Amino acid sequence: MAAGRRPPPWRDVRTLAWIFQLAVVAVVVAVVAWLWNNLQVNSDRQNIPTDFGYLDQPAGFPIPSNPGFRQTQPVSAALLEALRNTLRLAVAGIVLATVLGTLLGIARLSRNFLVNKAAQVYVEFVRNVPLLGLLLIFYTAIVLGMFPRPDESWVLALETPKIDVGPVHLRSLELTGPIGVFNVRGSSVLWYEGRNLVFVLVVVAAALAAWLVARWRRYRADRTGRPARSGLYAALAVVLVVVVLWLVLGLGGTAPLIDGRRVTGGITMTPAYLAALLALVVYTSSHIAEIVRGSIQAVPRGQGEAANALALSGFQRMWYVVLPQAMRIALPPIGNQYLNLAKNSSLAAVISFPEITKITELSIANRSPAVPSYTVLLMIYLVLSLALSAIVNLANRRLAIVER
Amino acid sequence: MSDVLLDPTIIVPPEPPRPAATGPGDWLRRNLFRSVGDTIVTLLAAPLIGYVFYRLGRFVFASGRWDIVEDNLALFMVGRYPRDELWRVGVALGAIAAYGGLLAGHVHRRQVEAGRAGPAVPMARRVGDLVVRMWPLLLGVAVLLALTSTPGPSLVTLAALAAALIGRLLGALLGRRWLLPIVVAGIVVPIALVWLLTRPAGWDDWGGVMLNLFLAAAGIGLSFPLGVVLALGRRAGGRTDSFVGGVIVAVLLAGPVVVVLVRRRFDVESVVSWALPLLAAGLAIAGYRTGRRSTLPLVRIVSVAYIEFFRGVPLYVLLGLGYLGLRRFLPSSAEPPGLVVRATVVFTLFTAAYIAEIVRGGLQSLPRGQTEAGQALGLTAVRVTGFIVLPQALRNVIPAIVGQFISLFKDTTLAGAAIGFLELLNVADAVTAQEQFRAQGLFAEALTFVMFLFWVGCITMSRESQRLERKLGVGTR
Numbered sequence: 088m089a090a091g092r093r094p095p096p097w098r099d100v101r102t103l104a105w106i107f108q109l110a111v112v113a114v115v116v117a118v119v120a121w122l123w124n125n126l127q128v129n130s131d132r133q134n135i136p137t138d139f140g141y142l143d144q145p146a147g148f149p150i151p152s153n154p155g156f157r158q159t160q161p162v163s164a165a166l167l168e169a170l171r172n173t174l175r176l177a178v179a180g181i182v183l184a185t186v187l188g189t190l191l192g193i194a195r196l197s198r199n200f201l202v203n204k205a206a207q208v209y210v211e212f213v214r215n216v217p218l219l220g221l222l223l224i225f226y227t228a229i230v231l232g233m234f235p236r237p238d239e240s241w242v243l244a245l246e247t248p249k250i251d252v253g254p255v256h257l258r259s260l261e262l263t264g265p266i267g268v269f270n271v272r273g274s275s276v277l278w279y280e281g282r283n284l285v286f287v288l289v290v291v292a293a294a295l296a297a298w299l300v301a302r303w304r305r306y307r308a309d310r311t312g313r314p315a316r317s318g319l320y321a322a323l324a325v326v327l328v329v330v331v332l333w334l335v336l337g338l339g340g341t342a343p344l345i346d347g348r349r350v351t352g353g354i355t356m357t358p359a360y361l362a363a364l365l366a367l368v369v370y371t372s373s374h375i376a377e378i379v380r381g382s383i384q385a386v387p388r389g390q391g392e393a394a395n396a397l398a399l400s401g402f403q404r405m406w407y408v409v410l411p412q413a414m415r416i417a418l419p420p421i422g423n424q425y426l427n428l429a430k431n432s433s434l435a436a437v438i439s440f441p442e443i444t445k446i447t448e449l450s451i452a453n454r455s456p457a458v459p460s461y462t463v464l465l466m467i468y469l470v471l472s473l474a475l476s477a478i479v480n481l482a483n484r485r486l487a488i489v490e491r
Numbered sequence: 492m493s494d495v496l497l498d499p500t501i502i503v504p505p506e507p508p509r510p511a512a513t514g515p516g517d518w519l520r521r522n523l524f525r526s527v528g529d530t531i532v533t534l535l536a537a538p539l540i541g542y543v544f545y546r547l548g549r550f551v552f553a554s555g556r557w558d559i560v561e562d563n564l565a566l567f568m569v570g571r572y573p574r575d576e577l578w579r580v581g582v583a584l585g586a587i588a589a590y591g592g593l594l595a596g597h598v599h600r601r602q603v604e605a606g607r608a609g610p611a612v613p614m615a616r617r618v619g620d621l622v623v624r625m626w627p628l629l630l631g632v633a634v635l636l637a638l639t640s641t642p643g644p645s646l647v648t649l650a651a652l653a654a655a656l657i658g659r660l661l662g663a664l665l666g667r668r669w670l671l672p673i674v675v676a677g678i679v680v681p682i683a684l685v686w687l688l689t690r691p692a693g694w695d696d697w698g699g700v701m702l703n704l705f706l707a708a709a710g711i712g713l714s715f716p717l718g719v720v721l722a723l724g725r726r727a728g729g730r731t732d733s734f735v736g737g738v739i740v741a742v743l744l745a746g747p748v749v750v751v752l753v754r755r756r757f758d759v760e761s762v763v764s765w766a767l768p769l770l771a772a773g774l775a776i777a778g779y780r781t782g783r784r785s786t787l788p789l790v791r792i793v794s795v796a797y798i799e800f801f802r803g804v805p806l807y808v809l810l811g812l813g814y815l816g817l818r819r820f821l822p823s824s825a826e827p828p829g830l831v832v833r834a835t836v837v838f839t840l841f842t843a844a845y846i847a848e849i850v851r852g853g854l855q856s857l858p859r860g861q862t863e864a865g866q867a868l869g870l871t872a873v874r875v876t877g878f879i880v881l882p883q884a885l886r887n888v889i890p891a892i893v894g895q896f897i898s899l900f901k902d903t904t905l906a907g908a909a910i911g912f913l914e915l916l917n918v919a920d921a922v923t924a925q926e927q928f929r930a931q932g933l934f935a936e937a938l939t940f941v942m943f944l945f946w947v948g949c950i951t952m953s954r955e956s957q958r959l960e961r962k963l964g965v966g967t968r
Binding site: 107112113128129130201202212214215216217219227228232324431444445457458468472473 | 522523526530532533536537540790793800802803804805806807809811812813816818819820821822823824897901902904906908913916919920932934935938941942943945946949950953
């Protein structure tokens, strides 16, 4: 074939490729259009609306965990309330699952036979069992089955000395009540009181202080050669900043109180929330434990041996050599587990925890059209997943090895 | 001390080697009491673990009321399947056992022919190894048989064992040229069994473990072709670009979300008329980005949109949508699909997205040289994919696919909660509502039994998959 002369269109790969794609897209569009058309025809025939106007209709059902919600408020308000519940479940779940999962993963690598085997049995059991089963067991057999009646609640309390000396402000640091109260009707844990924004600012200030102090200690260690102990100093800085801000801003806390048959004060958790949280945390932490274990074992042995050759202590070897490399390997799968946890929160609907899936089911039972309701629900989950993936990808990119 | 290290004239005699640790005292010292911290941990953990085991043992053997499980065992196993047709289930079990044995025998013979089999091991030792390897499954079968009151299930188990043995012996006789018939049988036999089992009353009476297994197997089997197609589509004509995925999903979401938030009263035609131009613009951007590096951007966009959608959404919600809404998407003249069909459709569509990602991982793990070698030999793109790329990629991801099957098996419990099937977990719900067992807090027994069955199934599959992974050498080559 002479150079530069293209084959005729019916033999040219590029034309054929485009024809193929257009055919595929045409088929997909035709199928979607057919489904869409059926939906329209069926909905018109049965007089079911396909618009999103149902969102403005009154809800017609109460939300058990939120007594402030009235039945006459629109469905969209119910959905927002439910979204708040979902986020509460997801965020708490992610934090607790990470902590527990990391501890379990490290326990799986312990040389102590008991600890190792106990963690192994736990992980091998929980990973091979459906989440819905765990959820039902936690709800029926444990939270509703084993928790005591309100008048015999389990109370977790600490005896703290009274702070009588000094300015009156200092008393706000005193524990006026128990740390946690647990019974079959609801549980409550000590929590801060006040606007969320203030709390966030305190956390940010503490984190900033910790980072600055750590940097200073490391700089000082480089200059003088004395141990940095940046972690210790950073922790001290956090405590100091939190205490100072607490006193200066006059923040307070609320302690749980047993008020007859109810629990008030603190942050209250319905039995459904507690069961859902426990089930999600237990399930996800077992997966995270395996990921952590796998990622630490995936770091080449030579790294640990090199650390030993440099006379680094066990802790230093872990902290400076093994864990940073292990975290890089572990972050994408752990991010995936976070996504799974957020999506698995939809199962809490089975035990009637008022999160978005349950609210959608309730509103459909109250005459909202099914397909638009589920469309909105699916969109909310997609946005949640996307947001979580974006955060994880960002963290991933920061940690990724910069290759030359 | 430093003299010893620095002065070469001082010779320190080597220490005699420490005697090898053999006795139990040494084992205890090494594993439980290695250091002070270790000892403290052991002393704290041992009573706690002992207490947990004590409570569990007491529940299982003494205080638990297991008659709720014994009386309803058939319900747990096959749901409301007509009791006089249970012989079909027995036949199905025997057929599956026989086919499994056949496959095992054939694989063993291929290994022997290829010289990959290990040294010949005496039969007793092999049986012993098999028992050790399959102890959860054997425990599960033993527990089930202990709970039965009739001899029927024990006979069926023995028959299935015999069928497996016969299959194994037969399979060892079949050589290489029997591969195609065996694969074809692997597709034909399940279809025939499904036909056999649905003869009396169709699908809607199925329940128990049988339903879970069927939904999982149907889901994986049917989703496989779609998943492979999606994976190939996602990689169509060039290297992958995660930016494309992000743009597509963002555009697909942004349009409707903005419209819904801002103009809720709009009906769907108006939403579409707003969203379509936005969508077209977004696709144009994504297409331009990918078009520069690929020859099939539209196919890739469609695949990515499908995969990212189904991976971002919980299965429970999709099942609810399938249950309530599937009928609306079909012409009203068609018969409304049965519950099992709806569930299978949702499981298939959902699993296809995950299989697509797994297969994509497998495709990416192949060196590009394989495709280039195929092209150098003059094979068309279809043949390169079918004969060179796919066999290697699929072989590499078999463990991941088994993992997905295990996940799907556990997720079939969602069908019971969302659609109301009498699958295994739902049966536990149903039996505690029966008259003689109501309101006695027997949920714990029923749920423990169900969880035990799931655990047996999943851990057996998981361990076999790990073993297969080790034998295939995935990740080490």
